[in-house]
Amino acid sequence: MDxxxxxxxxxxxxxxxxxxxxxANKRSSGKIRFLLLxxxxxxxQCVILPDRVSxxxxxxxxxxxxxxxxxxxxxxREDKRSPGGFEITVSDLKLVxxxxxxxxxxxxxxVGFLMDHRHLWLRSSRQVALLRLRSALTRAxxxxxxxxxxxxIEAPILTPTSCEGxxxxxxxxxxxxxxxxxxxxxxxxxxxxxxxxxxxxxGPTFRAEKxxxxxxxxxxxxxxxxxxxxxxxxxxxxxxGLICRLVEETLRSxxxxxxxxxxxxxxxxxxxxxxxxxxxxxxxxxLEDKGVPFVWxxxxxxxxxxxxxxxxxxxxxxxxxxxxxxxxxxxxxxxxPRLALAMDxxxxxxxxxxxxxxxxxxxxxxLEARIAEHGLDRDxxxxxxxxxxxxxxxxxxxxxxxxxxxxxxxxxxxxxETIPFPRLMDRLHP
RNA sequence: UCCCCGAUAGCUCAAUCGGCAGAGCGGGUGGCUGUUAACCACUAGGUUGUAGGUUCGAGUCCUACUCGGGGAGCCA
Numbered sequence: 001m002d003x004x005x006x007x008x009x010x011x012x013x014x015x016x017x018x019x020x021x022x023x024a025n026k027r028s029s030g031k032i033r034f035l036l037l038x039x040x041x042x043x044x045q046c047v048i049l050p051d052r053v054s055x056x057x058x059x060x061x062x063x064x065x066x067x068x069x070x071x072x073x074x075x076x077r078e079d080k081r082s083p084g085g086f087e088i089t090v091s092d093l094k095l096v097x098x099x100x101x102x103x104x105x106x107x108x109x110x111v112g113f114l115m116d117h118r119h120l121w122l123r124s125s126r127q128v129a130l131l132r133l134r135s136a137l138t139r140a141x142x143x144x145x146x147x148x149x150x151x152x153i154e155a156p157i158l159t160p161t162s163c164e165g166x167x168x169x170x171x172x173x174x175x176x177x178x179x180x181x182x183x184x185x186x187x188x189x190x191x192x193x194x195x196x197x198x199x200x201x202x203g204p205t206f207r208a209e210k211x212x213x214x215x216x217x218x219x220x221x222x223x224x225x226x227x228x229x230x231x232x233x234x235x236x237x238x239x240x241g242l243i244c245r246l247v248e249e250t251l252r253s254x255x256x257x258x259x260x261x262x263x264x265x266x267x268x269x270x271x272x273x274x275x276x277x278x279x280x281x282x283x284x285x286x287l288e289d290k291g292v293p294f295v296w297x298x299x300x301x302x303x304x305x306x307x308x309x310x311x312x313x314x315x316x317x318x319x320x321x322x323x324x325x326x327x328x329x330x331x332x333x334x335x336x337p338r339l340a341l342a343m344d345x346x347x348x349x350x351x352x353x354x355x356x357x358x359x360x361x362x363x364x365x366x367l368e369a370r371i372a373e374h375g376l377d378r379d380x381x382x383x384x385x386x387x388x389x390x391x392x393x394x395x396x397x398x399x400x401x402x403x404x405x406x407x408x409x410x411x412x413x414x415x416x417e418t419i420p421f422p423r424l425m426d427r428l429h430p
Numbered sequence: 431u432c433c434c435c436g437a438u439a440g441c442u443c444a445a446u447c448g449g450c451a452g453a454g455c456g457g458g459u460g461g462c463u464g465u466u467a468a469c470c471a472c473u474a475g476g477u478u479g480u481a482g483g484u485u486c487g488a489g490u491c492c493u494a495c496u497c498g499g500g501g502a503g504c505c506a
Contacts, residue, residue: 030462108442401506
């Protein structure tokens with residue numbers, strides 16, 4: 001007898017199969033009992049009738065606690081009354097492991113309780129949908145770069161110093177000295193781009209900022225492409241292509257997940273090229289038109305980002321920020337040295353910045369001056385300066401935040417649900 | 431670090447003006463041959479976050495603390 005999973009069940013109509021999974025729910029009506037079996041790929045309703053199974057199995061169908069592991073054998077039948085269209089008429093039900101009282105009920109839980117039980121919360125349909133969508137999203141992103149000839153590289157997670165010199169880092173003991181958890185793979189990505197041409201880093205990132213918002217985690221994942229001999233405009237095109245690909249792929253292959261998440265497809269269908277591209281200075285004018293007080297030279301806060309993203313129904317690129325509010329490695333605009341060749345992509349619906357990047361400073365003299373201006377320690381960056389000493393070339397790249405992108409595409413409120421085990425300022429467990 | 435809100439049964443919450451601590455879900459028992467977060471009946475379940483204060487009387491008012499949630503700054 002074949003062990004079949006629910007995603008392939010439609011090919012087995014009329015056949016007797018075995019399914020292995022967990023008791024997601026059960027209902028009974030006297031002499032007929034229903035058991036919802038969750039097997040990972042999906043959920044299927046199993047019907048237990050007293051004249052089709054042993055007395056023990058019929059009894060078990062009533063007594064088996066939620067989330068117990070079971071093996072079901074029975075005939076696959078198409079039935080409109082069953083959620084999902086197919087159901088199993090059970091001929092045998094075996095208990096693999098009886099569960100203790102399951103803490104997560106069918107309804108009404110607070111976020112704190114669910115986060116304490118994250119290891120079990122993952123089993124719920126919404127979380128399963130989110131994690132499947134996350135997997136589809138990272139797969140699509142990597143395919144997008146692979147198809148274009150990008151080489152995947154890994155950046156170190158333990159680093160000797162800060163990449164950007166601004167944010168707080170997690171310090172760890174490293175033999176007789178200190179090391180820091182990386183806040184970006186970018187600098188290493190630049191070195192790899194000089195070796196391989198076009199590369200991307202897909203890896204974790206750590207920020208010790210005491211941020212408590214729906215957009216922040218202390219540990220999150222980025223995909224960071226870096227391209228030698230590329231400049232800002234084509235880098236923006238690449239970012240636009242990536243986002244469109246991710247949305248297309250979601251709409252094409254994740255309909256069930258979007259439905260489970262009750263995500264409005266129409267909002268995603270609007271995400272087609274070209275995205276609006278506005279400069280920082282134009283943003284200042286836009287904010288003025290909207291009656292939001294803002295001074296040129298300040299960084300955009302959450303309120304400003306919300307106003308900007310609400311002015312458009314697709315993601316919007318903001319470019320040419322004042323250099324002083326951007327990282328030391330950003331290349332200055334030749335036409336206006338106050339500006340950096342930077343670009344951020346703001347997601348619609350208030351999800352904030354999902355991409356940040358731009359063209360890198362490729363002049364040794366300029367970069368040395370920036371390091372000094374930012375008050376950074378030069379010694380640990382000598383290797384980075386070498387990239388400008390030995391065949392420096394224009395280059396550019398960006399970082400895509402996986403969790404924010406997923407939160408936006410999935411239409412969920414908080415990024416903590418977009419990663420299996422979120423790390424937050426006040427939460428390191430489970 | 432700052433601002434706001436909260437903590438009552440295993441879970442989600444209610445409790446009027448300061449006056450007998452309750453409901454739904456989950457658990458247990460029983461019923462029901464097509465249920466869809468099934469339903470119906472019965473049942474068990476409490477040091478109201480901690481410490482102090484005001485009061486004849488505190489879940490309710492006051493102070494401190496602890497924990498949690500939301501937001502800001504910073505950022506992806």
